[in-house]
Amino acid sequence: MPHTDKHRHTLDEKQLRWALLLTAIFMLVEVVGGVLSGSLALLADAGHMLTDSAALGLAWLAARISDKPADHLRSYGYHRLQILAAFINGVAFMAVVAWIGFEAVSRLLEPRPVDGMLMIVVAATGLLVNVAVFVILHSPRSMSLNVRAASIHVLGDLLGSVAAIVAAGVILVTGWMQADPILSILVALLILRSAWIIVRQSAHILLEGTPPDMDVDLLRTTLIDEVEGVRDVHHVHLWALTPERPLITMHIDAVPSSNHVGILKEVKCILSNRFGIAHSTVQVEDEHCVD
Secondary structure (H helix, E strand, O other): OOHHHHHHHHHHHHHHHHHHHHHHHHHHHHHHHHHHHOOHHHHHHHHHHHHHHHHHHHHHHHHHHOOOOOOOOOOOOOOHHHHHHHHHHHHHHHHHHHHHHHHHHHHHHOOOOOOHHHHHHHHHHHHHHHHHHHHHHOOOOOOOHHHHHHHHHHHHHHHHHHHHHHHHHHHHHHOOOOHHHHHHHHHHHHHHHHHHHHHHHHHHHHOOOOOOOOOHHHHHHHHHHHOOOEEEEEEEEEEEOOOOOEEEEEEEEEOOOOOHHHHHHHHHHHHHHHHOOOEEEEEEEOOOOOO
16 A cells, blocks of 8 residues: 555544544433433434444444455455445434434424423533534545545534524523424434435445446447547446445457457556546457357
């Protein structure tokens, strides 16, 4: 691994580890605060922080094992582990949303007392923690997509903390207890949105779907137009181990007596430099395809 990549890899891991620790610890604080104050909004925000803790944990795990070598049982390595875990977590998050929704409806029908002062103290502390995590993940020295993707989840936590503060303020000023379940439903919707995105993206990868940012027709046309000796491109299969690791296999129909080695080198160069596909398997043919 080059020195700069290794340095960034180490930096990413440290950022994610600290962000994970802060988020997970305060998630537990919010659970305790939600139970003691009777606030569903705090418990809902704790649920949101649980989703973010899982997302940060997956990102940290990816940073830890991304350079682990493949073995005879897993020829592609261990990258798919994070995708499988993301899918399972996404489904679990939807169950959390269902519980919050059920509890919120019951509290709207039968309001329960909430300690607004304790609630606002815990929520305000949570806001500070989320700001700190966001700053940690936005170090200018790191340009990792893995870290930037994880930081998106933290923005949802910021909104959840703000929602809990607003609910606590309404309760302290007006005594209107329904503000707590109403704001908890808004936080639940944030969780549902994040969970749905995670489930949809991870399921697409597990089903060997084509990466959404890849245009197979453009790729095929580019190779035919720009590589001398290429007559046709067929049997194109494009998928991804993770969003950052696309893979491709294809057959190239070459002009008879053309330089197959030269064609292969140029095709792989275009795939890597123009389309970001570093791992490719290309079969060059100058007769009918045997498949």
